[in-house]
Amino acid sequence: MTAKENILKRLRAAQGASVEKPKPTFEPIRFEDRVAHFTEMVKAVGGDVVAMQGNLIDTLAAAGVDVTNLVSPLEELQDKALNPDAVADVGELGGLYTAVVSGRVGVAENGAVWVPVEGRRRAHIFACNHLVIVLDRGCVVDTMHDAMGRISLDGLAYGAFISGPSKTADIEQALVLGAHGAMKTTIILY
Amino acid sequence: MSCHAVKAKAFLKNEERALWHDKALYAVREKRDRQAYSLPEWESLREQASQIKERVLGNLADYLEEFERNATRNGIKVHWAESGEEMNAIVAQIIKEKGAKHLVKSKSMLAEECHLAPYLEERGVEVVESDLGERIVQLMECAPSHIVLPAIHIKREEVGELFEEKLSTEKGNSDPTYLTHEARKHLRKKFLNADISMTGVNFAIASEGVFAVCTNEGNADMGTAFTDTHIAIMGLEKIVPDMESLAVFTRLLARSATGQPITTYTALYRQPEEGKEIHLIIVDNGRTKSLADAEHRTMLKCMRCGACMNTCPVYRRTGGYSYSYFIPGPLGINLGMLRSPEAYGGNVSGCSLCYSCSGVCPAKVDLAEQIYKWRQQMAPLGVADSKKKMIVKAMNLMMRNPRLMNAGVAVAPYIPRFVYNNGINPWCASGREMPHFAKKSFRVLWNEGKIKR
Numbered sequence: 250m251t252a253k254e255n256i257l258k259r260l261r262a263a264q265g266a267s268v269e270k271p272k273p274t275f276e277p278i279r280f281e282d283r284v285a286h287f288t289e290m291v292k293a294v295g296g297d298v299v300a301m302q303g304n305l306i307d308t309l310a311a312a313g314v315d316v317t318n319l320v321s322p323l324e325e326l327q328d329k330a331l332n333p334d335a336v337a338d339v340g341e342l343g344g345l346y347t348a349v350v351s352g353r354v355g356v357a358e359n360g361a362v363w364v365p366v367e368g369r370r371r372a373h374i375f376a377c378n379h380l381v382i383v384l385d386r387g388c389v390v391d392t393m394h395d396a397m398g399r400i401s402l403d404g405l406a407y408g409a410f411i412s413g414p415s416k417t418a419d420i421e422q423a424l425v426l427g428a429h430g431a432m433k434t435t436i437i438l439y
Numbered sequence: 440m441s442c443h444a445v446k447a448k449a450f451l452k453n454e455e456r457a458l459w460h461d462k463a464l465y466a467v468r469e470k471r472d473r474q475a476y477s478l479p480e481w482e483s484l485r486e487q488a489s490q491i492k493e494r495v496l497g498n499l500a501d502y503l504e505e506f507e508r509n510a511t512r513n514g515i516k517v518h519w520a521e522s523g524e525e526m527n528a529i530v531a532q533i534i535k536e537k538g539a540k541h542l543v544k545s546k547s548m549l550a551e552e553c554h555l556a557p558y559l560e561e562r563g564v565e566v567v568e569s570d571l572g573e574r575i576v577q578l579m580e581c582a583p584s585h586i587v588l589p590a591i592h593i594k595r596e597e598v599g600e601l602f603e604e605k606l607s608t609e610k611g612n613s614d615p616t617y618l619t620h621e622a623r624k625h626l627r628k629k630f631l632n633a634d635i636s637m638t639g640v641n642f643a644i645a646s647e648g649v650f651a652v653c654t655n656e657g658n659a660d661m662g663t664a665f666t667d668t669h670i671a672i673m674g675l676e677k678i679v680p681d682m683e684s685l686a687v688f689t690r691l692l693a694r695s696a697t698g699q700p701i702t703t704y705t706a707l708y709r710q711p712e713e714g715k716e717i718h719l720i721i722v723d724n725g726r727t728k729s730l731a732d733a734e735h736r737t738m739l740k741c742m743r744c745g746a747c748m749n750t751c752p753v754y755r756r757t758g759g760y761s762y763s764y765f766i767p768g769p770l771g772i773n774l775g776m777l778r779s780p781e782a783y784g785g786n787v788s789g790c791s792l793c794y795s796c797s798g799v800c801p802a803k804v805d806l807a808e809q810i811y812k813w814r815q816q817m818a819p820l821g822v823a824d825s826k827k828k829m830i831v832k833a834m835n836l837m838m839r840n841p842r843l844m845n846a847g848v849a850v851a852p853y854i855p856r857f858v859y860n861n862g863i864n865p866w867c868a869s870g871r872e873m874p875h876f877a878k879k880s881f882r883v884l885w886n887e888g889k890i891k892r
């Protein structure tokens with residue numbers, strides 16, 4: 250017998266009677282002003298939120314981004330940014346650039362944004378210095394329950410809920426931003 | 440003295456550090472409380488998580504098959520391992536097939552459980568821990584002392600000295616921001632140089648064949664993005680039924696672990712990137728045996744948040760190294776007993792039965808009740824402390840016999856103190872005095888009419 254067969258056999262002998270799946274018994278929290286709460290939470294987790302002013306490139310410049318050093322799969326930035334799928338080795342870019350990606354759902358309760366990777370590669374999202382996520386303010390939901398209902402995994406290789414910049418408190422519980430991934434995270438709401 | 444008490448003594452020698460440890464962890468517990476109290480549905484969420492896990496445990500074989508089917512359809516290569524040795528061998532085999540030499544890994548308690556890193560190192564593979572805390576303990580050549588905060592027992596000056604030696608950082612600079620950013624540079628090189636990556640799995644979603652990896656640093660995602668082969672390892676209890684359930688667990692995990700509303704990165708892996716591979720190893724290593732133990736199977740509901748450690752007054756004051764199992768605290772006491780009562784029975788006394796752990800566990804694992812049960816099972820298992828057993832027997836005899844009891848209480852104040860206030864008495868650990876016996880017992884005072892109602 251294979252390891253799998255042995256394990257499944259032992260499990261079937263050990264697991265006992267089948268148990269019903271529980272029904273949700275509560276109403277998740279609702280926020281009066283979702284976008285305001287989302288903004289507050291993003292800031293609480295070390296990120297920033299700005300509103301789109303005119304076009305994307307102007308908004309980026311206004312937010313202090315070096316617009317001459319961008320990596321982005323976004324159509325709008327096609328002639329201003331390197332397309333990550335066209336870069337043979339993102340690691341060689343040196344990691345000082347700003348990555349601009351699109352988010353699909355914002356979660357008010359925790360400041361997370363669902364970022365599905367639709368292109369071939371995703372390294373730029375982590376290896377950048379500054380991560381900018383562009384998000385439709387109409388796509389901000391209250392909680393993770395709503396978010397899970399909104400996202401689709403079909404056809405995706407990978408997606409992540411990202412809440413603020415990379416961080417660690419592994420040295421004496423002192424919070425430090427920029428452990429490995431982005432040192433800064435900015436959400437642009439349109 | 441139990442082995443826990445002996446080792447705790449060593450930890451408590453450095454009073455200042457012990458105090459810092461206690462406070463730092465309690466601060467994490469308080470952060471957890473603030474998050475919990477900010478959600479009116481917190482208790483319902485815990486209940487929901489607990490019931491979902493009951494459902495999973497009662498239907499685990501079917502869920503694992505469903506998960507494997509979907510993951511395989513997505514292009515993930517699924518392997519099964521009955522033991523830690525089998526898991527290690529599969530990992531080594533994949534590494535060999537790929538001709539890889541440099542493995543960059545994110546934190547996984549399962550890897551610790553199976554001693555994976557030393558196994559691979561013996562076979563000439565460089566294993567780099569990429570979580571900062573794990574990297575610190577790896578460079579220091581010591582073990583993690585907490586499952587979520589591996590380096591919580593180490594002070595910044597020690598990290599400074601370590602980095603000075605290993606990463607050539609500035610002499611005498613122990614600023615956490617400086618040190619973290621130096622580690623970032625050091626590890627960035629390791630990421631770019633790695634040819635294979637490894638992660639644990641926080642949740643495996645049966646209905647989707649997708650698995651979730653949660654980190655704050657982004658180290659898991661960095662590693663998998665830069666390498667062509669990603670090996671993920673999971674204990675077979677990591678299943679959640681569907682995305683709806685995942686919502687429940689992602690709401691609980693980081694709030695309970697570190698008092699954050701969610702981890703910075705909650706990554707869902709569904710398919711390898713074009714031209715790449717994902718291997719996932721489903722590991723038993725004693726879990727089916729635990730599932731068969733009706734008394735203690737509830738331990739399999741654990742999502743490894745560490746909240747039970749942060750709240751535990753014994754863990755906070757004695758540190759992770761006082762426990763003989765590689766996972767400390769209330770969780771480790773229980774998992775150690777499931778692994779081997781003979782080897783790890785000494786940890787069971789490292790609990791004051793305050794039940795604080797049961798009160799915070801997001802999956803409602805009744806950790807303290809479980810420890811209490813183990814204590815009842817110790818004698819039949821033949822692993823109880825023989826000295827304590829003798830004393831309990833003597834007390835039992837006295838308390839069942841009122842005459843003997845009264846006579847004993849009457850003479851007790853006249854017994855010289857050194858007879859019982861000494862190192863042989865297990866209740867009389869250093870720094871703890873046996874109380875003085877009262878000259879007159881409550882019973883005598885009562886009979887003399889000296890007690891007013």
Ligand code: SF4
Pocket residue numbers: 695740741742743744745746747748770799800801802803804806
């Ligand atoms: S037993 Fe509960 S509190 Fe302890 S680590 Fe597991 S889930 Fe967290």
